[in-house]
Amino acid sequence: MTTQLSEIWYTRCPVPTPVGLAAQLGWLEETFAREGIKLNSILDAKDPTIRESHFNHHLSWSFRHGGNVPPIRARSEGRATRLVGITWTDEFQAIITLPGRGIHKTTDLKDRRFGIARRPEGIIDFHRATALKGLVSALTLEGLTHKDVEIVDIPVAESVLDIQGDPSLFGLKRRLPYSHELTALIRGDVDAIYVKGTQGITVANLFGTIRVAEFGFHPDPKIRINSGSPRVLTVDNRLAEERPDLVVRLIETVRRAGDWAEAHPDETRRFVAREVGASEETVAAANGPDLHRHLTLGLDPVLLNAVAHYKNFLRDWDFLEDDFDLDAWVDRRPFDALDTRAVA
Template identity: 70%
Template sequence: MTRKDAISQIWYTRCPVPTPVGLATQLGLLDTAFAAEGITLNSIIDSKDRSIRSSHFDHHLDYSFRHGGNVPPVRARSEGNPTRLVGITWTDEFQAIITLPGTGIKTTRDLFGRRFGIARRPPGIVDFMAATALKGLVSALSLEGLAPSDVEIVDIPLSESVLDGREGPQLYGLRNRQAYGPEIAALLRGEVDAIYVKGTPGIAVANLFAAHMVAEFGFHPDPKIRINSGSPRVLTVDERLAQDRPDLVAKLIATLKQAGAWAEEHPDEVRRFVAREVGASEEVVAAANGPDLHKHLGIGLEPTLVEAIGHYKDFLHEWGFLASNFDIDTWVDHRPWAELDIRAVA
């Protein structure tokens, strides 16, 4: 086993969405917790080195953890990357199928025989946005007894991967490009009839273009309808960190639980912090995530949460987004939670 004092830094990353990792980072809880162990936290996604940034998607760095959308870590696991699933957060968000006025599409049943646009990125990094849109389409159609074969799926080809275009004048000084631009452009050109959008960028772009909402299901009572790339989101660590320093993984989880508990008592501050995290106004965050956002930034590893990830993993395999299938239970690592239970008893 690696000596405890051998680790001086840990890489971490999170998606620009509501997560307890994002909240704990903004509160300074993570830096404080790991500084007490003599460890510096380094952000993967903020690195200027493309090979390091790519670990946000393929989880290749040793001594690292990631919290965010589940498609990249599920894909990485299917490719054999040695990672462990140690926590899950379920924060529901706006999910919808939208169209432009004038298409004649009013309800989901009106999608029958119409063109549904899905942006497709170049090979290399798993196309998590395409997977998200497909699951949204399947969920929406299933509520009306329709199947994907009942619509015409039209690819919207993109030239850049998610690692490209993260700097330059086209960003106008912002960190990321606004999501759903290519999909909206295809709608405006009349190349497709409807698209899927989600979260704060989805609700913002739907508002900007006065889009007609064909179906909204981000808060549907059936969890299998809501399950998608961001519902729920996973906390994963690389195998070396899990094996060599389970105490640090337990410390990470304990710190995130602390952030989640803080969130429940500070709804207004949570909305403000999440707005900063996602690059949106507080009004948009409230509309996209609902009034109870502060109650859904906890973390757990209960069987129902694991089952939800397994359900989406099976969807990804069915639709060809995984290198191979795998047993979800072999990915889950309960050891840090057991250590937390031991600490609580002690």
């Protein structure tokens, strides 16, 4: 007997994703409305326990598309979820410093202070995991390791959930990233920091920083791999097992959005700019001229190996509760159903 639903929860990170495109085009809402199901946004919920599901995936009848650290961590904690799709959209990643610090290239970081924010325990500190991977990637290119620099913790009092709706945000939903790292850099408490994406490229430009290393588009995928490269589409297990038909419809819609992006480069850049809260110029600089060609959803070995590589990095740096079998996390049934339908 098919479980009847009246609503489904979903969430997406404010980054380039085909789920974001499908939402802006109205296709997601239409897809579930045809089934008599209302689509609710987790991040727009007033209840903080609901908003937590963006990071720990605890809600039944939900799906999520975005950075891979929270869903990997949730799975390591035993959360019953399934990985049903992956996208890989490269983005600006860099190590930056300020003029006058005597740092112009990665080798100049040796024995210098590298600042990384540290947030309270609870919700996984994905910002920290991202910065650490960025540092390791940059150092690896010069034959260095994290032991060649002094990693300096930059304490952050609030978690990502605490500040939503705070009046000090001047009407915004969330604080823009890198404020704590930049403050430490300006004060001289640290010598260099990591930034990424549209917001990273914005602050790097705003403060007249020096680009020590940039590697978001490096030819070696293991250097580029980080929290946002690749991004994962996950669903909770009840949705996967009791309403697999809805997961098929979801993936069909998301893939259609990816196809639409390839045919509409200018509109895609405009939609992504709205999604991330940046100018189209910034999106083009941060994600490259071929952004519209990198919003397709898949489960091919290259994508899975990238997720496995970063999962192992998180494990080795003690960000995971326990290791887990990536293959057992993957649910290929929705893709298989679509492929069978296409052949029939």
